[in-house]
Amino acid sequence: MVLMPIDSVIPDLKQALLDNRNTVLTAAPGAGKTTRVPLALLNEPWLNGQKIIMLEPRRLAARSSAKYMASTLGEAVGGTIGYRVKMDTKVGPLTRIEVVTEGVLTRMLQADPSLEGIGLVIFDEFHERSLQADLGLALCLQCQDLLRDDLKMLVMSATLEAEPVAELLGGVPVISSVGRSYPVETIYRPKPSGSGYMTDGVAQVIIEALRAHEGDVLVFLPGIGEIRSVESKLRASLRDASIRIFALHGGLSAEAQDEVLAPVASGQRKIVLATSVAETSLTVEGITVVIDSGLMRVSRFSPRTGMSRLETITVSVASADQRRGRAGRLMPGTCYRLWSQEEEQSLSSRSAPEIMEADLAPLLLELYMWGVKDAAQLAWLDNPPAPALQQARDLLVQLGALDKDGQFITPHGRQMAEFGKHPRIAHMLLRAIPIGFGSLASELAVLLEARDIIRFEGKAPTSDLRVRLEALRGRGGYATDEGARRRLVEEVKLLQREHGIKGAADPEGTDCGLLLAFAYPDRIGRRRDNGKYLLSGGRGAEFASGQALAHEQWIVVADVDDMGSDSRIRLAAPISMEQIATHLQDEMNEETQIYWDSESKSVRGRSRKRLGALQLGEKPLSRPPANLVLQALLEGIRTEGLELLPWTKAARQLQERTVFVRHHDNAWPDLSDLALLNSLEQWLAGYIDGMKGRSDLQRLNLKDILESMLSWEQRRELENSAPTHWTVPSGSRIPIDYSDINAPLVAVRLQELFGLPETPRIAGGRVPLTLHLLSPAQRPVQVTRDLASFWSHTYFEVRKDLKGRYPKHYWPDNPLEAEATRRAKPFRT
Structure with missing residues (x-):
């Protein structure tokens, strides 16, 4: 056998694995690590006759490396060396080294978390940092900690920064091979x-x-x-x-x-x-x-x-x-x-x-199957991003894989995980089988996860998924990659055999859109007036020009480019409103909306049926819930302002008097407009229950309502500190205006104050009234808060003017000794 560069470090590697549970091996491309290391470790005493599982990121490499290792032993694949990849397994009862793709390891762990009979797991080409490799490593580390302290792991890579991985594995040794490369x-x-x-x-x-x-x-x-x-x-x-x-x-x-x-x-x-x-x-x-x-x-x-x-x-x-x-x-x-x-x-x-950067829905479903709902419970080289995990959790809840709070995996979710496919695809298959569309769903499942088999060769590409279905079935007007088509057909058959799938094939593909809606409930689209689509998930989407599907009222989108405000639709199928209404009731929600209508100044109610962001229908509510009507009416009062209420002079004066007293004593309730608007639920709600609009509100006795907010003692004190009227020397009771809390005022004819030496005071003598002194024609001639000063200094100038304009009226030389009168002159008996 020709020596390879990796051979020189095999003794060090063996010793490292003898002394440690885990080890990291770095070797340059071409060093021979993939095919030499598993064979070199096969008979180590610590392995004790157990299997070696080696992960390869790609099916091609898994098959190739297994065949090469088998050939060096003079055997065919399926003997000592075997492999397991998608749609292709060659292992036997004597297999000791299994080369598998990463998803296969995840299935093995879920089926047997302790990996009984396996002594070593090798992660090859770990520098590629695939999602499944990271997941497999995290699960194996927990398996070691909780179930198998004798399980060993070896992480191999050509370009990996070894130190972080070695630290993650427990501060383990790093064995390096410089490899051999030609210039x-x-x-x-x-x-x-x-x-x-x-x-x-x-x-x-x-x-x-x-x-x-x-x-x-x-x-x-x-x-x-x-x-x-x-x-x-x-x-x-x-x-x-x-x-x-x-x-x-x-x-x-x-x-x-x-x-x-x-x-x-x-x-x-x-x-x-x-x-x-x-x-x-x-x-x-x-x-x-x-x-x-x-x-x-x-x-x-x-x-x-x-x-x-x-x-x-x-x-x-x-x-x-x-x-x-x-x-x-x-x-x-x-x-x-x-x-x-x-x-x-x-x-x-x-x-x-x-x-x-990946869609983490498959990873999160695997974690829930493993018994972990928080990814932080596992050890990762890079922690999964929180936003992507939340997006994944929301999707799994929508698909019914998790309970509505996202806390537990459901029986449906466990069934989805058994398919070993993306949760969307698994959910589609599980929804399709009971209604007799399992065969069509299996075709779509394979098409959606595969590369496009159509060769458009100068023809305009189509976004219609049904065209791909036709091509898969060997029909249609487009050229196909025939080898790829035959493999997909075999994959469909394998999927159907493994899960006992039967059902109508739907020769016309008319139910493609319905099955897509099971997989992509967030991508059901309704055509807008501008020819673009609003998707149920809230995003906008549009077709490239010339697409026949662009005239469909309802579609389901399987693939978009997610660029710009309106994503470009790459793959879709039509769906009918009848199909949506029949099969997607679980995705719909009835939205009851009780709202304040500013135009009619009343509460209105309507019921809307929605599919995500799409509105399917609307009708008025004849008997909306009373509690929601009350809430909407209160909101309407806040929107329109307190002027919506029936303010009488007495009600407004009571409010202003109370605000005035509170200005001098914070123990009083706050009846200012702002405070009243902010506390409608506390002081008004009990009086308007059952009312719906402005016309109903006019029946309120606002003065009595406001007065009920004062205690008996406060009502009595209010009369003393902020009386409604002031009785002037002429005997008239003049209302006091409290609209300015700093200067309550009385507007009174000058003649009715003759004989009054000082400005009257309220609030226990603390606040002088502001006097608006009026002419006989009720026009102001002077404003003062110091009546004594007015009599002594200003009255005589004012008297000259008034005497000239109102000569028939009484204008005495000494107003303090004169008799106050409501007439032109005092009444003489």
């Missing part, structure tokens, strides 16, 4: 401007590399769409039959993946157009040239909107180095980087962990 020349080719670069530009660099270098070429592109475009361009430009072109991505069948990884026949060369799936854990035979577009496609989740979107981003420095390393695995190579050295300075050092 790789790096050539920078900045992207020219223009939208066709990903097709024409990349193809041009590939052709140039084929001419300049020997060996095979590995090209990193962001997604399958770009792979297809570049492949089409190459096939049109290259006429050399010795050059074979392959696509490499996670959706390939096992056979197609094996063909890509195997060396081509003598005299042939190959071009492998790959997504980031080829960055790690794979050795593509014969590769000497890597061409890196510098882009990758990731899913980004927005807690603000509850939506995910695919986003094309630039790679990190760590990813770029991983990609370049593919060219130096077996011999010296060359790497073309399609960016400048200056641009490279702006690259982030490594990609953000998926847990920081």
Whole structure:
């Protein structure tokens, strides 16, 4: 067997695992850690004949590494070495090493939290920091602490910063292997401007590399769409039959993946157009040239909107180095980087962990199944963001996976978790099966989780999910990736077998929208007047121009780009109002609205049926609840102001008198307008129960209501301290105006005050009245709070003027000795 760089540190690794429960291993790409380490540890005494489980982030790498390890033992997969991936399992009774994808480990832990019979769990390529790897590590750590102190864990990575992981695992040793890599020349080719670069530009660099270098070429592109475009361009430009072109991505069948990884026949060369799936854990035979577009496609989740979107981003420095390393695995190579050295300075050092940007609904459901409702109870390398966790909890409550308070997992939630699919998809399947739509739901479940199998090839892309359903069934007018279609059909059959799913297939796809509504109750859309849609979750959405679905009144959206105020709809299906009314009653709520109508000055009631943010219908309420009517009426009084109440002069004067007395003694109740408005429930509510509007309020005796707020003693004191009237020397009872608490006033004709030497006082003599002295025509001639001064200084000037204007009236020379009169002159007997 050829020695690999990792072999030199195997003794140190064995000793570290002998002395510790956990260990971290870092090794450069190509060191051989994936295929050498599990075999080297298989017969360690502490393993005691138990199994080794090794996690791989991708199915392709899991199958490939298992097959390679089996071949080194001279066995077929399924013997000592086996694997478990989605839709493909090869293990046997003698299997000791199982290579699994990360979701498989989660299912194993949920089925047996103690992992009986397993002695070591290896997390390979942990630097990719997938959501399932972080979850698996957190669950295994708790398993160690609570159930299995003999369980060991090994975290392996090529580019990971080892110290934080080692600390998380308990301050464990870090074993490092420098690896072996051949020199790789790096050539920078900045992207020219223009939208066709990903097709024409990349193809041009590939052709140039084929001419300049020997060996095979590995090209990193962001997604399958770009792979297809570049492949089409190459096939049109290259006429050399010795050059074979392959696509490499996670959706390939096992056979197609094996063909890509195997060396081509003598005299042939190959071009492998790959997504980031080829960055790690794979050795593509014969590769000497890597061409890196510098882009990758990731899913980004927005807690603000509850939506995910695919986003094309630039790679990190760590990813770029991983990609370049593919060219130096077996011999010296060359790497073309399609960016400048200056641009490279702006690259982030490594990609953000998926847990920081992903939809956390699947993770949270797994935590509840594990018995943990607070993620902080587990140990994480990066704690899940609180907003995303809250968004996930709200969704699980809406889907019925959690109780309404989000405290406990429901039986329905446990059933959802057993599907091993996104909670939305699992909920759709569980809702569809009882109503006979299980077969259609299983087709949609597979389509919604898979890459698009349609090749539009010059045709305008459609957002209609029913077109994909037709393509899955081998019908329709669009070309498809036939290999991918057949795999999805097999996945549908497997799903139906595993869960006993039967039911109508719905040959026309008319129920697609209904089943989508089960999965996406927050994305049911109603067409607005401007042609855009309002979704039940409150977001706006719109179709690209030319989409037939844009004329549907009701739709359900499965995929949007979540960009801008109105997201662009990428995948949807129509739904009818009849389907909504029949099958989505649980999503609706009856909203009773009792409100104050400013126009009619009365309380109105109406009942609204809503589906999230969508209003489905409205009708007036004939007998609204009395307590809500009272609340709305009080709010109406606050809105309109106290003038809505029937203020008589007596009521207003009582209020002002009390406010005046309180101004001098805080022990009195506050009857100011502001205080009354703020305390309507305390002083007014009991009198207006059963009333609905202004006309009813006019029946109130506001004076009596306000007076009831005073004690008997206060009412008596009020008459003394703030009398309603003042009896002037003429015998008239003149009302006192208390509207100015600092200067209560009396407006009285001057002649009625003759003989009064001093200004009268109230409030126990503390406050002089302000006297508005009037002419016989009731016009003010003087305002004073010092009557004595007026008589001695001002009266004589005023007398001259009044005597000239009112000569028939009595204007004595000495007002203090004169008789007060209400007439023109005193009555003489």
